[in-house]
Amino acid sequence: MIPENTINPFEPGAGKVPPVFPGREREQYQFMQCVKRLEHNIAPSRDIIICAPRGNGKTALLTWLERETSRQAANNIDVIDVTPDEINTIPELINILTPSGRKSSLLGRLEGSIKATAPAGLTGLPADTGITAKLNPEQQVAFTTVTAALTQCCLRKPILLLVDEAHNLAQPVAQALLNASQKTRTKAPFLLVMAGTPGLRNHLSAINATFWERNDILQPGLLTREDAYKAIAEPLETFQVTHEQDILKNIAQDSQGYPYFTQLWGEKLFSRLQLQQAGHINREIAQLAAKDIRDAQQIFYQGRYDSIERLELIPAATAVAERYAQQAILDQGQLEEILNTVTLPAGHTIKTAREALVNEGYIWRADPADQKVFHPGIPSLMAYIKTQAPALSTLRINQGD
Ligand SMILES: Nc1ncnc2c1ncn2[C@@H]1O[C@H](COP(=O)(O)OP(=O)(O)O)[C@@H](O)[C@H]1O
Ligand SMILES: [Mg+2]
Known part of the structure; x- marks a missing residue:
């Protein structure tokens, strides 16, 4: 029996790391390889882009990476976690990247250079900037300024920059950031990890056709039936909840391996067990939870329907x-x-x-x-x-x- 005042470990949709996080071992391995490199002051050779439709666990992966990096290398790596609405402009981007002590002076210099209309100071640009060949003067200023700020910061301490919902990044910011990232990585330990819906590919390709192919693309998709089973069963087992295997197998199948639905099932089973003061998942509990699930799914689908209708x-x-x-x-x-x-x-x-x-x-x-x-x-x-x-x-x- 689950005590009445116990907190439900499942939080569907909150972008939290799920209580059990199966099926993402490959992504986690790749992340930790990059973190090790940063810790040794080596820049990973490419940025990482996580791309999938909503509900597949993009934010959960970013949160996991942030948590593990802080756990393993808090003193050696600065983790910066942003959403596009915090970096609408180049100065806002620099502000986020810069430790507060140096913020004002860098910002002052930056604002001066952003206002410059003629690319007078650009004659001294490094000759190897193939990246900048197609940029207009304003974009070049943004690129060199962000690169300078980023390189300076990363030489002091490696930076891991996480950008969620990157399909909403303002185009000038995305452009400056991606170009600056590539350039910075040749000189200083930096890693950019962006997550976005499938629209991210079109968004970035509109800025630069090669962004997509230049980076590592991770596409977390549906879980296998076994992993869906684990995601639901194992957290319940930690509360000594027992279950009939066939019932839970059917539930895992019903979730279709969609990460969001596994958490929805976990949440509803947990709360029904609590309400019924039960410690065993039988047909009755499963049916009660199934009704709750259908209601929640209807709301979810209606939201998706509405946006397609718009x-x-x-x-x-x-x-x-x-x-x-x-x-x-x-x-x-x-x-x-x-x-x-x-x-x-x-x-x-x-x-x-x-x-x-x-x-x-x-x-x-x-x-x-x-x-x-x-x-x-x-x-x-x-x-x-x-x-x-x-x-x-x-x-x-x-x-x-
Ligand atoms: N591998 C996984 N196994 C089980 N649950 C997961 C997994 N990945 C994500 N989740 C859960 O699924 C839900 C949706 O994940 P979220 O990261 O918000 O998706 P997205 O950012 O892609 O929209 C969250 O409740 C999260 O905890
Ligand atoms: Mg998300």
């Missing part, structure tokens, strides 16, 4: 969902064929509608090695869209198709 892409999303009901993955040609059968909102082409669905995380390129294969982004969202959307045939008639 983009006026429900007919496109529905047509795509109907095809995925017959086929697990679609290639680009098949996807475009489907989009060609629906009326797209004004201003959209087939390609922009496809990318809008990618940016939304409705579909995604789950295989980094094959960018022309598309998987559903969020499990069962397509089934929900199909049941909620007005029948496609009616829509087509209304639209005079």
Whole structure:
């Protein structure tokens, strides 16, 4: 029996590290290799980009990395954790990177150089700045200023910079940051780790076509059935909760390996056990929790539906969902064929509608090695869209198709 006043260890959606964090050993290994390098004043050779639709554990991975770095190397590495709204401008970016003692003088110098309209001081730029070849004068100033500040800071103490929700980074800031990161790493220990939804690829590629291929891309996806089982069962076991194996296997399967749903299941099972003053998961507890899960999932799906609706892409999303009901993955040609059968909102082409669905995380390129294969982004969202959307045939008639 779980005591009444015990805190529920599952916190779905809070971006917290889950109580048991399976299926991410490869990412964790790579992170710790980088941390070891930083500790030895060696810069990892590339930045890391974590990219996946929401609910797959991007923030959890960043939080884990931050926690482990602080645990292992708090004295040797500065961990800076930011979201795009904290670094809307280049001065804000520098401010975040700079230890407070030197903040004012650096900022003063920076503001002076940012205001400079002519690139008068740029004649002395290092000759090896292939990165800067395509930058306009203002972008070059941003690049050199951020690089100078970053290098100076990292030479004093290695920096690990974590940027969550990076698909929302202001373009000038993203550009300066990525270029400066590359340059700084040639001279000082620095690592940039960015996380974002599948829209991040388009966001960064719009700034520079090679950003994506230059960095290490991690795409945390769905968990295996065994890992989903572990994520739900093991935290409960620490409270001496027992379970019928078949029931928990079915629950793990119901979660579809979607990390967010594993935590939702854990949370609901835990609270039902507490309310029933029970210590064993049987059919009754599972059914009560299942009802809670359905309610929470409806709210979650409704949120996703609303944002696709705001983009006026429900007919496109529905047509795509109907095809995925017959086929697990679609290639680009098949996807475009489907989009060609629906009326797209004004201003959209087939390609922009496809990318809008990618940016939304409705579909995604789950295989980094094959960018022309598309998987559903969020499990069962397509089934929900199909049941909620007005029948496609009616829509087509209304639209005079
Ligand atoms: N590997 C995992 N196993 C179990 N739960 C996970 C895992 N990764 C993340 N979670 C949980 O899933 C939920 C969604 O994770 P989050 O990091 O917020 O996703 P994202 O940032 O990609 O939207 C959180 O409650 C988190 O604790
Ligand atoms: Mg997140």
